[in-house]
Amino acid sequence: MQTAKITAIDRIRTTTDGEGVTTLVVFASCPLRCAYCINPFTWDTDIDKFKDMSVEQLYNELKIDSLYFLATGGGVCFGGGEPLLNHSFIREFIDTYKEEGWKYNMETSLSVKREFLDDVINDIDHFFVDSKDMDKNRYELYTKGNYDLFYENLMYLKDTIGPERITVRVPIIPEFHKHEEYKENAELLKSLGFKHIQVFHYVIPETRKKISQKAIDNKNEFLAKIKE
Numbered sequence: 001m002q003t004a005k006i007t008a009i010d011r012i013r014t015t016t017d018g019e020g021v022t023t024l025v026v027f028a029s030c031p032l033r034c035a036y037c038i039n040p041f042t043w044d045t046d047i048d049k050f051k052d053m054s055v056e057q058l059y060n061e062l063k064i065d066s067l068y069f070l071a072t073g074g075g076v077c078f079g080g081g082e083p084l085l086n087h088s089f090i091r092e093f094i095d096t097y098k099e100e101g102w103k104y105n106m107e108t109s110l111s112v113k114r115e116f117l118d119d120v121i122n123d124i125d126h127f128f129v130d131s132k133d134m135d136k137n138r139y140e141l142y143t144k145g146n147y148d149l150f151y152e153n154l155m156y157l158k159d160t161i162g163p164e165r166i167t168v169r170v171p172i173i174p175e176f177h178k179h180e181e182y183k184e185n186a187e188l189l190k191s192l193g194f195k196h197i198q199v200f201h202y203v204i205p206e207t208r209k210k211i212s213q214k215a216i217d218n219k220n221e222f223l224a225k226i227k228e
């Protein structure tokens with residue numbers, strides 16, 4: 001049985017992770033380094049402090065809300081970090097407990113190898129894609145990731161499952177998006193055929209919670225670059 005490092009399980013959520021009552025499962029590890037990362041503990045060195053959880057242990061934590069899931073059309077949302085880094089674990093979980101009748105959603109940056117996405121693509125009811133930015137230079141500056149990898153996965157996802165099962169989130173990032181770049185991002189997504197586009201104001205995490213020195217250094221490096 002597979003195991004995964006899970007940093008949090010957030011129960012009885014409504015409206016943010018899809019239809020009905022959902023439980024968010026927060027996986028550790030992320031390939032990106034967003035300047036204003038909401039969960040920098042997922043890439044800090046103290047990630048090892050999180051215990052490995054088996055598929056069965058996770059199920060035992062989640063099943064307490066099964067009646068709510070079934071009554072409301074809700075279920076489980078896999079988030080992170082980057083949940084697709086744990087695609088094998090998720091694959092086994094869905095296969096093992098498919099008789100439960102729960103819905104499965106996923107919040108992902110899509111910044112992963114194609115085969116990770118392929119492993120679960122047909123079993124996730126709805127994908128919430130965190131787009132960050134649709135401009136290659138801005139995306140790579142903000143995330144330190146590879147825009148082409150993200151973009152190709154995004155288009156592949158749409159072409160494979162269709163736009164109805166995808167919501168693309170478009171953040172307005174303080175200090176970065178000063179000239180309504182979000183409008184360009186949303187317009188481009190619309191022209192590419194996406195139907196569900198959620199523009200939202202990003203709240204800088206350190207205004208809400210303490211973050212690590214590593215995350216602060218990452219943010220300061222980004223701020224210095226955008227001032228240049």
Ligand code: SF4
Nearest residue numbers: 030032034037038081
């Ligand atoms: S995608 Fe960005 S914000 Fe989300 S966990 Fe990874 S680095 Fe943090």
